[in-house]
Structures are given as structure tokens and as C-alpha cells.
Amino acid sequence: MFDLYTSSTPNGQRASIMLEETGQPYTTHWIDLSKGEQRKPAFLRLNPSGRIPVLVDHDSSGREPLVLTQSVAIVQYLAEKTGKLLPEDLIKRARVYEWMQFHATDIGATLFTCFYLQRRSLFGLSMAAFILRRWALGLYHHFDEQLAAQPYLAGPEYTIADVIVLPGALAQENRLRDYRNITRWLEDLKQRPAVQQGLAASSRGSSHAE
Numbered sequence: 001m002f003d004l005y006t007s008s009t010p011n012g013q014r015a016s017i018m019l020e021e022t023g024q025p026y027t028t029h030w031i032d033l034s035k036g037e038q039r040k041p042a043f044l045r046l047n048p049s050g051r052i053p054v055l056v057d058h059d060s061s062g063r064e065p066l067v068l069t070q071s072v073a074i075v076q077y078l079a080e081k082t083g084k085l086l087p088e089d090l091i092k093r094a095r096v097y098e099w100m101q102f103h104a105t106d107i108g109a110t111l112f113t114c115f116y117l118q119r120r121s122l123f124g125l126s127m128a129a130f131i132l133r134r135w136a137l138g139l140y141h142h143f144d145e146q147l148a149a150q151p152y153l154a155g156p157e158y159t160i161a162d163v164i165v166l167p168g169a170l171a172q173e174n175r176l177r178d179y180r181n182i183t184r185w186l187e188d189l190k191q192r193p194a195v196q197q198g199l200a201a202s203s204r205g206s207s208h209a210e
């Protein structure tokens with residue numbers, strides 16, 4: 001049984017989509033970031049950096065419950081624990097890691113930096129955010145080319161690379177419409193019941209328990 005502390009952001013959605021994809025029972029605790037709930041002492045005890053998502057696994061092989069932060073680590077942990085959405089073959093798995101890191105470290109981290117620069121609302125910083133955002137969104141070109149040749153990011157199978165990249169791409173959907181293969185991939189993934197349920201579980205006011 002898992003507890004998921006989440007909110008309606010791509011990082012939170014990664015975790016809830018993965019819980020749904022792997023069919024795990026979990027309870028959702030919605031954290032209202034706009035009200036600063038992530039900085040309350042009870043939450044800081046779970047994640048001292050005051051950020052969602054946080055996953056608590058109460059079934060960690062007889063040991064203390066595992067409290068895990070960082071959306072990519074959560075998705076990877078669930079894949080390894082359940083044996084789902086991560087190929088056993090080393091080379092195929094390397095491709096999965098390649099595409100998920102490409103998004104998480106190059107696109108996701110850069111857009112996050114833009115968000116922080118923009119919040120300062122000083123002209124020079126806004127300009128830096130504009131330039132960085134254009135560069136990061138341009139990287140989706142490589143994802144579009146990859147998806148021209150195969151149905152999913154790391155090959156013929158749906159993997160955690162798709163789960164990691166999907167929520168961020170959905171958040172930028174309007175800016176990615178010229179990428180035909182990304183658009184096809186997004187439409188395809190949006191049909192998956194686990195994706196729909198995972199997005200709903202991280203949306204405002206949900207208190208999903210299974």
C-alpha cells in the first residue's frame with residue numbers, strides 16, 4: 001500500500017500515472033502549493049526540500065516504510081518493484097534511461113529554471129527565461145524524430161521513458177502542435193485509462209483511495 005503526496009504539476013502526475021500503470025493500491029494526499037502546504041512541518045518531515053511528489057511505500061520488505069522523493073526516482077522504483085515498463089534487456093533499458101534523462105535533465109530542468117527566472121519579473125531575467133525556454137522547447141524536435149520511426153520513445157514498447165516525458169509534453173501541448181509525431185504519440189497515450197486516472201488523481205481536490 002502506498003501514500004502519494006501530489007499536486008497538479010507534471011512531477012506529481014508522473015508519480016500518479018506510474019502508480020496507475022503498475023496497478024498499485026494507493027491513497028492520494030493533495031498538497032495545495034498555492035497555499036504553501038508544502039512548507040508545513042508535517043510535510044517537511046516527509047520531504048525537507050518542501051516539494052511534491054512524495055511516495056510512501058508501507059510494504060518495503062519488512063523494513064521501515066520507504067519515503068521517496070524525486071519523480072524520476074519514484075517512477076523508476078515502481079518499475080523495478082513491479083517489473084513493469086522497464087525492459088530486462090540491458091541495451092533496451094539503456095535506451096529507456098537515455099530518453100527519460102534527456103527530458104528530465106535537459107528539458108524539464110531548463111523549463112523549471114525559466115519558471116524561477118520569470119518569477120523575479122526583472123527584464124533581464126525574463127529575457128534569459130525566454131531564450132532558455134525557446135532552446136528547451138526546440139529539443140522536442142529530437143523527440144519528434146524519434147517518434148517518427150517507432151510508436152514509443154524507447155522503441156516498440158511503452159516504457160517509463162514515455163511516463164516520464166508525457167506530463168511535461170502535455171503541459172506544453174499547445175506549443176508542440178507542429179510536431180506531428182509528438183501529437184500522434186500524445187493522442188495515443190491520452191487514450192490509456194491509467195494515464196487518464198493518473199492525471200485525475202493528481203488534480204485539484206482529488207482524494208483518491210483504492
Ligand SMILES: N[C@@H](CCC(=O)N[C@@H](CS)C(=O)NCC(=O)O)C(=O)O
Nearest residue numbers: 009011038050051052053070071072
Ligand atoms: N526534481 C523534483 C522537482 C520537484 C518539484 O520541484 N516540485 C514542485 C512542483 S512541480 C514543488 O513541489 N514546488 C513547491 C515549491 O517549490 O515550493 C522532482 O522531479 O520531483
